[in-house]
Amino acid sequence: MTQTMKQFKNGLLDQNPTLALMLGMCPALATTTTMTDAAGMGLTTTAVLICSNFAISALRRIIPEKIRIAAFITIIAGFVTIADTLLQAFAPSLSRSLGIFIPLIVVNCIVFARAEVFAFRNGVGRSVLDGLAMGMGFLMALLVVAGVREFLSAGTLFEFRILPEAVPTLPVMAQPPGGFLALGLALAVTQAVRSKRKARSAV
């Protein structure tokens, strides 16, 4: 398996930021009431991840160790603000429904952790790929949770009606307790799959 494919597999499965590393769970609970919101959030975070990983990796020899955190925050906040402005201009309905969680991407642990752990120590190409892989993993986790929540609470997926209107739904899934339930289930399934794979590879 090439290095690139290994990185993608890492981001999507082995070290999925939300389901394996348990980072970025706040947006995973807050923006997953509908799949469109989740997709918008995941794609925006991916874009910010790619850009910030690129910038931090490009500047890694210039930024001194002592102020690296301040530098990271500046770069990440700059890209998030640009993303927020562009969303307000070109996708105003998404910007309104995601609301305050777009600016909160600045403190999303995934962006910061990848900057510190990967982008600051690796080349530009690798860092961009890492941003893309982790972003895709985050998007996948969000879509899984949102799929469960939207399907059980409204019977729709991406606002296409799947269950007929007459079927009773679970509105609690659209509220915070349902969010915790859905995320917990996703985490449990991920851990089961990972431990089984680990047991198989250990044998």
Added chain:
Amino acid sequence: MKGDFAETVETREETPDSRAATPVEDPPEPPPAPAAKSLPDLKGALMRTRPFLHKAGLWLRKAWSAAKRASLAVWRVLSVTGRALRRFFKKDSIPNLALVLALLTTVTAAGLGITQSLAEPRIADARAEMFKATMGTVFPDEGLTFTRSSLGENIYEGRDGDGRLAGFSILVSPRGHTGPVDMIVGVDLLREVTGVEVVAHREIRDFSAAVEQGIMEALASFDRGIQP
């Protein structure tokens, strides 16, 4: 080629109909089904999109090489900057820390300023569209058209079908908890407030229902005929 296909389909459509005909009465004449509706002309569509795909491929290749050149240029600028900094400042010395942070914040601010100025007209347009769609809701009459008024920046005049002035729609943005709350106030010619509608707010989700409901309840507690 498309003609042959159509003929095949037409024949196939006629056969089940004749089989279903009862001997006693004449079957009702089926509406002539146009051949294009039964099966899509996939091959023709693919042939038609080929030049478009070709152009898109060329554009992508040009964009990719432009992106590579741009990032190479950026990389060169950065390495020259880095080497200059190393020549004059030791990496962990205080002047270097301050200088790197200053450079970083300046470049970030410049980028933000450029993006903001580029996106400003689009954002203003989107807001204006949103307002125009809801301006009529504050008036009891239907079918009013709204135009900007010479009275002020955020005041729109509502005219009915005959062009007579029916009232004014005023955009207000008082400060809310998380940011400005955009509202439309409808005022008729007797200086009475006909209605208030919340157009947009940035309150967090748990508050949003309370915001809209609270405003409506507060307004309902006034008598009609508020003098401005």
